[in-house]
Amino acid sequence: MSATILFKNASIASAGQKELAVADVLIEKGRIKSVAPGLGEDKVGRVVEAAGKVLLPGLFDLHVHLREPGQTGKEDISSGSEAAINGGVTGIVAMPNTSPAIDSAGLVHSVLDIAQRKARIPVYTTGCITKERAGKEMAPIAGMKSAGAVMLTDDGSPVCNPQLLRHAMEYAREFDLPLASHCETMELSGHGAMNEGRVSYQLGIPAIPAISEEICIARDIQIAEYTGAHLHIQHVTTARGMEIIRRAKNDGVHVTCEVSPHHLIFNEEHVIDYDTHFKMNPPLRTPEDNERLLAGLIEGVFDVIATDHAPHTDFEKRQQDFASAPFGITGLETALPSLFHYYIKPGVFGWDLLVERYVAQPRNILQLEQVAVTETSVADLVLFDPEGTTTFSREFMRSKACNTPLLDQTLDGSVDMVLGGGDILLERD
Ligand SMILES: [Zn+2]
Known part of the structure; x- marks a missing residue:
């Protein structure tokens, strides 16, 4: 007791x-x-x-990569949940792009079982929309729901086939599960490694245009409107993408969305030294996008702040050139101090916004009990x-990884x- x-x-x-x-x-x-x-x-x-x-109430992160099963050199459920605690996060939702992908009741069950034994905070898991995240065949949604999956997503990839996505959304609606989309049009992204624009031309890095994300946001919203499913758009990075979501919300479509701290704080200009700590997917966009996303967060277009905590080993991130390094940065340990440092302390937004978007809304999306500093x-x-x-040194980090641009800051x-x-x-x- x-x-x-x-x-x-x-x-x-x-x-x-x-x-x-x-x-x-x-x-x-x-x-x-x-x-x-x-x-x-x-x-x-x-x-x-x-x-x-x-x-404040403990933060709740709707978008975390824990890398277990299969990639535990990067992170595991235990180290990832300790990283969360270190950052003031007391509930997390694991993404299913593990190895194997979490695409069956058995895997949902085993992840939740490990979490029960190894994590000191509640760890929830998503289940894949398609088997092996391959985009070919629907995953067994009913079974994953009864095993305890709280959301469906193929995060890391979009579901390219609109017919398959439509059927998945029909199931998601039937089983009362939000379906979360990683919005990207693969033909437009190609082998891109950063945002397409002035900086990518200057550096000669293959690039991902903003429309890659925006087209997919628009398409997924239309399918959500058609099926009546709850669509949650993950890591929105472009102002135009955000405006598409704002219009859909005004039209009464059941759509929610999230923004990550790094897409508010950093932009393509930071890539100028080829630092792989600024490589993520979707990529950092323009300074104008930073400003407009921040305005959208304050106005309430974004329901949720979520980190997309994506640990990778030092070797993968540092020993490779920008084009070959994997996408993603860690975020659980840096989110709260960075949001305080850049926005709350200077008065850009208040603690109330942080609690609303990083505690109340994500819990609301999953229909979990609310947590607040109330009786x-x-x-x-x-x-x-x-x-x-806070100095984000290696000693400070409890994650196995420290691939963050805030390292040693x-x-x-x-x-x-x-x-x-x-x-x-x-x-x-
Ligand atoms: Zn993603």
């Missing part, structure tokens, strides 16, 4: 509340017992002085020090303490 813990004078972050409210928060038996000023310290196992610190909520909590700093803000179900999962001195 977890101990009683009392946070004194914490600044509480909530969705829908612009100002942080200062109060004491008492945790008992894994849940929040009371939130009020001046709570007594009698019979409290542990008192944490939290004045000046922000107490009776599960005590999944993060104590964040806005006066602290120091940003403002620090995750001081993380609670999961009332247990202290992390405490930094």
